Amino acid sequence: MSQSIHILRSEFVASAPTRAHWPAPTLPELAICGRSNVGKSTLLNALLGRRGLARVSKTPGRTRLINFFQTQLTGPHGPCSVLLADLPGYGYAEVSRSERAGWQAMMEEYLSRRDNLRAVALLCDARRVVDTRVAELLFDETELAGYLRGLGRKVIPVLTKADKLSKSERKPAAQVLGRLLGGKSVVCAAEQGEGIGDLWGRMLSTVTEQTVSEESAAK
Ligand SMILES: Nc1nc2c(ncn2[C@@H]2O[C@H](COP(=O)(O)OP(=O)(O)OP(=O)(O)O)[C@@H](O)[C@H]2O)c(=O)[nH]1
Numbered sequence: 001m002s003q004s005i006h007i008l009r010s011e012f013v014a015s016a017p018t019r020a021h022w023p024a025p026t027l028p029e030l031a032i033c034g035r036s037n038v039g040k041s042t043l044l045n046a047l048l049g050r051r052g053l054a055r056v057s058k059t060p061g062r063t064r065l066i067n068f069f070q071t072q073l074t075g076p077h078g079p080c081s082v083l084l085a086d087l088p089g090y091g092y093a094e095v096s097r098s099e100r101a102g103w104q105a106m107m108e109e110y111l112s113r114r115d116n117l118r119a120v121a122l123l124c125d126a127r128r129v130v131d132t133r134v135a136e137l138l139f140d141e142t143e144l145a146g147y148l149r150g151l152g153r154k155v156i157p158v159l160t161k162a163d164k165l166s167k168s169e170r171k172p173a174a175q176v177l178g179r180l181l182g183g184k185s186v187v188c189a190a191e192q193g194e195g196i197g198d199l200w201g202r203m204l205s206t207v208t209e210q211t212v213s214e215e216s217a218a219k
């Protein structure tokens with residue numbers, strides 16, 4: 001089901017090498033996470049409705065910081081503002097052991113301590129999902145999904161670059177990814193703008209859910 005979302009305004013907020021640089025947790029936040037080169041920044045630009053706001057890299061492994069963006073939009077439940085976090089990609093072969101350890105520490109701190117984080121969109125390249133050695137190839141993603149659930153985080157599986165698959169390959173690939181990561185996956189082709197409304201719908205439902213339960217807890 002496609003959702004009607006209207007982006008009013010999007011802006012870059014901060015590039016954070018450490019926790020001290022995270023923006024104040026005053027708005028609900030949604031994170032975009034996945035392997036290096038999976039299409040995180042491209043998807044983020046499509047979500048923000050502004051081409052070029054998040055930097056798209058030709059060289060994998062370029063994003064080494066957590067980049068925060070703020071967007072103001074009108075969704076199915078009315079106007080709202082959210083923060084979006086572009087997390088650094090993992091799985092890039094040419095990084096040193098110390099860089100990898102740095103990445104892991106940064107991710108663990110963010111994922112376990114970011115109080116306003118409502119959901120994590122976990123991205124996976126559609127072409128990797130249709131590969132016959134899928135279970136092995138998606139080991140990192142499966143492990144990360146398990147880690148996130150252990151922290152009590154909501155995971156939204158996202159199949160990226162779906163334009164690289166034929167129409168008939170898309171649905172089975174989405175089902176495989178959903179089964180592996182636990183939850184219904186969203187199929188996106190960000191360069192074509194496909195699936196963006198659906199992904200916003202899924203992300204915003206986690207924002208609304210929590211706001212409603214916080215309100216009832218406060219009563
Ligand atoms: N065909 C296709 N290519 C895409 C799509 N999204 C991204 N790409 C391409 O994939 C490459 C990587 O995209 P990025 O958005 O920079 O990926 P990333 O996950 O942010 O990469 P890192 O920040 O390096 O981890 C670029 O060459 C994009 O043009 C898509 O929907 N379809």
Ligand SMILES: [Mg+2]
Pocket residue numbers: 040041042055056057063086
């Ligand atoms: Mg990027």
